Amino acid sequence: MSEMTQTPSSLAPSEARPYHHGDLSRALVEAARRILETEGPAALSLRAVAREAGVSPAAPYHHFKDKGELLDAVAHEGWHALDAALTEARAKSVDSKERMTSLGVAYVCFARDNPALYRVMYDCSRDKDALPDQMKEEGAYCQVRNTIDERSGGTASPIDLELATIAAWCAGHGLAEMISFKQFAPLKEALGGEEAFLRGVFEHLGMFAKLDQA
Amino acid sequence: MSEMTQTPSSLAPSEARPYHHGDLSRALVEAARRILETEGPAALSLRAVAREAGVSPAAPYHHFKDKGELLDAVAHEGWHALDAALTEARAKSVDSKERMTSLGVAYVCFARDNPALYRVMYDCSRDKDALPDQMKEEGAYCQVRNTIDERSGGTASPIDLELATIAAWCAGHGLAEMISFKQFAPLKEALGGEEAFLRGVFEHLGMFAKLDQA
DNA sequence: CATCTATCTGAACGACGTCAAGATGAATCT
DNA sequence: AGATTCATCTTGACGTCGTTCAGATAGATG
Numbered sequence: 001m002s003e004m005t006q007t008p009s010s011l012a013p014s015e016a017r018p019y020h021h022g023d024l025s026r027a028l029v030e031a032a033r034r035i036l037e038t039e040g041p042a043a044l045s046l047r048a049v050a051r052e053a054g055v056s057p058a059a060p061y062h063h064f065k066d067k068g069e070l071l072d073a074v075a076h077e078g079w080h081a082l083d084a085a086l087t088e089a090r091a092k093s094v095d096s097k098e099r100m101t102s103l104g105v106a107y108v109c110f111a112r113d114n115p116a117l118y119r120v121m122y123d124c125s126r127d128k129d130a131l132p133d134q135m136k137e138e139g140a141y142c143q144v145r146n147t148i149d150e151r152s153g154g155t156a157s158p159i160d161l162e163l164a165t166i167a168a169w170c171a172g173h174g175l176a177e178m179i180s181f182k183q184f185a186p187l188k189e190a191l192g193g194e195e196a197f198l199r200g201v202f203e204h205l206g207m208f209a210k211l212d213q214a
Numbered sequence: 215m216s217e218m219t220q221t222p223s224s225l226a227p228s229e230a231r232p233y234h235h236g237d238l239s240r241a242l243v244e245a246a247r248r249i250l251e252t253e254g255p256a257a258l259s260l261r262a263v264a265r266e267a268g269v270s271p272a273a274p275y276h277h278f279k280d281k282g283e284l285l286d287a288v289a290h291e292g293w294h295a296l297d298a299a300l301t302e303a304r305a306k307s308v309d310s311k312e313r314m315t316s317l318g319v320a321y322v323c324f325a326r327d328n329p330a331l332y333r334v335m336y337d338c339s340r341d342k343d344a345l346p347d348q349m350k351e352e353g354a355y356c357q358v359r360n361t362i363d364e365r366s367g368g369t370a371s372p373i374d375l376e377l378a379t380i381a382a383w384c385a386g387h388g389l390a391e392m393i394s395f396k397q398f399a400p401l402k403e404a405l406g407g408e409e410a411f412l413r414g415v416f417e418h419l420g421m422f423a424k425l426d427q428a
Numbered sequence: 429c430a431t432c433t434a435t436c437t438g439a440a441c442g443a444c445g446t447c448a449a450g451a452t453g454a455a456t457c458t
Numbered sequence: 459a460g461a462t463t464c465a466t467c468t469t470g471a472c473g474t475c476g477t478t479c480a481g482a483t484a485g486a487t488g
Contacts, residue, residue: 058448173387183345442477450467452467
């Protein structure tokens with residue numbers, strides 16, 4: 001009960017209201033993201049999403065078990081967008097020593113540029129006490145692990161590799177949640193901009209201090 | 215308009231309903247913490263707090279501007295409790311090289327043991343885009359900075375000291391938010407317990423990698 | 429004592445998440 | 459084709475929430 005109802009016969013793939021009254025699952029998720037971007041997470045009610053999609057307050061319940069499941073779908077898209085951002089950052093940085101820092105900066109910038117989406121992503125994760133399953137095998141988390149593995153020349157033990165990945169991930173998440181805290185403003189200015197500040201913080205995190213000893 | 219109305223004449227310091235109908239500000243915060251611990255953050259409505267304190271749903275508005283201000287008061291208590299936990303941890307660890315890791319472990323354990331309270335603390339901070347002001351001068355943040363400063367022998371530049379503190383704080387917060395994620399369970403088991411896991415992660419964060427070079 | 433003022437109650441408003449009953453219309457089956 | 463089936467959407471309702479306001483209550487003050 002996920003992706004049936006493809007465009008019925010002869011209609012544009014994803015615009016207008018093609019079906020019965022529309023390809024709602026998708027329209028709802030898009031409406032939710034629109035609300036998130038323009039009005040923030042506080043305004044993201046199920047009724048507002050339905051309103052934005054031009055449908056009655058009860059309509060979403062034919063596509064999502066409850067509000068949480070809609071948010072899960074939004075979060076899912078968010079993780080994909082984060083994957084893409086990290087992939088791009090990884091491709092851009094040629095220096096393998098800098099690559100890790102670049103990944104971190106890209107991660108935090110994603111959160112800074114999509115604060116509401118990032119918040120939904122982590123709120124969903126906390127509700128389930130777990131990161132999305134896909135991440136362990138091919139997602140953003142895996143990109144971080146691979147980058148660390150490359151940097152260490154593939155010599156790190158599986159446990160050390162995992163610990164280092166977790167350490168890096170936690171640092172990135174923590175910084176992502178606090179990047180816009182007012183207290184950091186003077187330091188950002190002193191360092192000549194937010195990116196420099198980010199690099200500064202990440203360079204103090206010796207993700208490889210232990211791996212390099214081996 | 216904060217702390218007047220101490221116990222009126224002859225009554226136990228904090229039980230029953232001593233005053234007009236009670237020392238509400240305090241009673242409400244206590245009721246809120248009780249609800250947080252027993253039913254979690256989702257159950258923490260203003261009405262539920264009033265109910266728990268035995269007053270009408272409108273009563274809290276004579277002591278707090280709105281729900282957010284009540285939560286601020288709860289968060290304020292939370293930060294004090296965190297301060298205490300860190301102070302204790304800092305006193306216990308004699309080895310200055312281990313002290314930083316001990317602080318980190320204590321921080322995350324506090325979050326693990328008071329998950330709902332910790333969540334309220336950071337939700338409030340995010341709403342204001344700032345950590346509590348007191349922290350910069352004498353709170354938990356300051357303890358972390360001092361510990362780093364001691365460890366580096368007081369030789370770190372102010373900027374490096376600040377960057378290292380932020381890095382450590384972000385890592386601690388990130389780990390605190392994810393410590394109970396299911397994906398980490400196998401690794402915890404492999405390392406022989408949650409504390410060992412925490413130490414493992416923190417030891418991969420070379421908060422001093424850069425400071426030690428100087 | 430009367431009065432003042434902080435505190436609390438009761439009732440109400442709009443918004444929320446959710447559900448049950450009914451309407452609607454595309455798809456399927458003779 | 460027409461009848462039927464079934465997913466989809468609407469209407470209306472329920473209980474809860476945050477918040478406000480007019481009025482009751484009872485310490486504190488004169």
